[in-house]
Amino acid sequence: MIATIKGRCVATGKLLPTLAIGAVGGGIAYALDVPLPWLLGALIATTLLSLGGVRLRAPTTSRKAVLVVIGVMLGAAFTPDIAGDVTLWGTSLVLMLLTTAVMMAFSVWFGRRIAGYSMDTAMYSGVPGGVSAVTLMAADSQADLRVVGLTHAVRILVLLLAIPPALNLIGHVSLQSRSMTLAEWLTVPAFGDALLLIGAGVIGMWLGRRLHLPNPLLFGPVLLSGALHITGVTEAAIPPTIVALAQIIIGVSVGVRFGGTSLAAVGMNLLMAVLQAVALLLIAIAAAWLVHAITGYSAAAALLAYMPGGAPELSLVALSLGIDPAFVTSHHLLRITVLIMVMPLLLKAFQRRRA
Template identity: 70%
Template sequence: MLDTFTTRLTALSRFLPTLALGLAGGALAFWLDVPLPWLLGAMFATTLASLAGAQLRSPGRGRKGVLVVIGVMLGAAFTPEMSGDLSLWGASLSTMLLATAMMMAFSVWFSRRVAGHSLDTALYAGVPGGVSAVTGMALSSDADLRVVGMTHAVRILVLLVAIPPVLDGIGHVSLTAATPAPDRWLWLPGPADAAWLASAGVLGAWLGHLVRLPNAMLFGPALASAALHLTGVTHAAVPPTLLALAQVIIGVSVGVRFTGTSLARVGHTLVMAVLQALGLLAIAILAAWGIHAGAGVSLPAALLAYMPGGAPELSLVALSLGIDPAFVTVHHLLRITVLILLMPVLLGACRRLSA
């Protein structure tokens, strides 16, 4: 036990410089009044440092803890008052699945015909979501894991960078979040609410793994917290400091994925990944606009719900901007679940067609 504690303490100490860089980037972005400052500031700082050759450390287990916290935060968005909006969710979820099928078809075609990747690589790199589960599944295939990982990392980076200008372009939402008063930065829920939320995080993560939920550390606590909030057991709000720290950790998690990346060696992969991500973003925008025009679904919420991948990142953006986090979370959970269940079937069908 002592060895385990020492190992974790050593890993934490090695991560602290990376965390400090992320906090500095977030603080600078906050001072410059950048949209989503703590997330984008930390992401830009660590991405640039990684591409410059800095050997940054991943949050490791710390990211899992942050996912639990984000899940509990997302669950707070599920309230009894939201029942009136559920009539629109069926049409939106169906549209999202249709858009996901179009994204999958486009990304596989692009990866095969334009980027020149193998079938296995094209399939696993093209899945619009569930990067952790997809990467794990790709280990037992003939896919190029470097291309798969790089494509998913670049896609998340492109989506997060695109969110502020796209939302600003479509209107309907203010990107200028109100700055909490100094005393609000130190606010925490009361002991009873804190106990309920902690229980939701611990039990939700355990149950998520037990029932094999995709991204169990995020969606398990989210569902447990949602149950508490829907039943009125607690109405605890999100502490601003905790939300800012979660954004920094997630931003750092994206940036450190580029550690050890040589632009000269993987330039082609990076360019192809960016172009593919832009194509998928265009499909998401069209689908979101369609469901907004046809059924009156909130355009910003539909856009975040339909974006291909990055469930923790996109749900956190929805939470940070107050864009219907419950709606966005449910859509990403359904998408990832369907994709993981259908991946073996899709892989087998594509192999038979190409034989």
């Protein structure tokens, strides 16, 4: 027990420089009024240093804890008055699944015909979401894991950097950051509400694993926190300081993925990943406009819900910008669930065809 605690303290100490770099990057972005400052500032700072050859420690245990916190935060978006939007959600969910099928078909075609990847590599690198589950599945195949990992990392990076200009293009949301007073930064929920939020995180994490949910550390707490908030048991929210820290950890988690990446060695694969990510983003923008035209629902919320991948990152963006996080989270949960169920069937079909 003592050895375990000591090991975690040592790992935390090694992570502190990475978090400090992310916090400095986020602070600079906040001072410059950059949209999503703590997330994008941390992401840009750690990505540049990683590509420059600096070895940064990747968050492991802290990222898992942050996923639980984000899940509790997202659950708070499910308020009692949300029922009136369910009919609109149904139409959007169907269109999201159709859009996902289009993205998947394009990604496989692009990977095979343009990038020249094997079928396994094209399939796993082209899945628009569920990066953790997809990487584990790819490890049991003949896919090139380096290409799969790079493609998903680049896609998330491109999407996060593209969010501010894409939302400005749509024009349905204000990206002006609001300065907060010290009292607002230090706001904390009441003791009873704090216990409910902590319980939602701990029990939700256990529940997610028991139910074998995709990304259980995120979606288990979402379900339990959502149940507490939608029934009116509590209206408490996570303190803004913890939200900012969550953004920093998510930002550095993406940035450090490029550690040890030689631009010369992976130049072509990097270019293919960027081109594929941009194409999928354009598909998401078109689908978001279609949903807005059909249902009148927020095009900005649809865009974040339809973006290919990075459920924790995109749901956190929706929460940070106040763009219907319940709507965005529901779409990503459904998409990841369907993808994980359908992927083995698709692979078997392609293998039979190849044989």
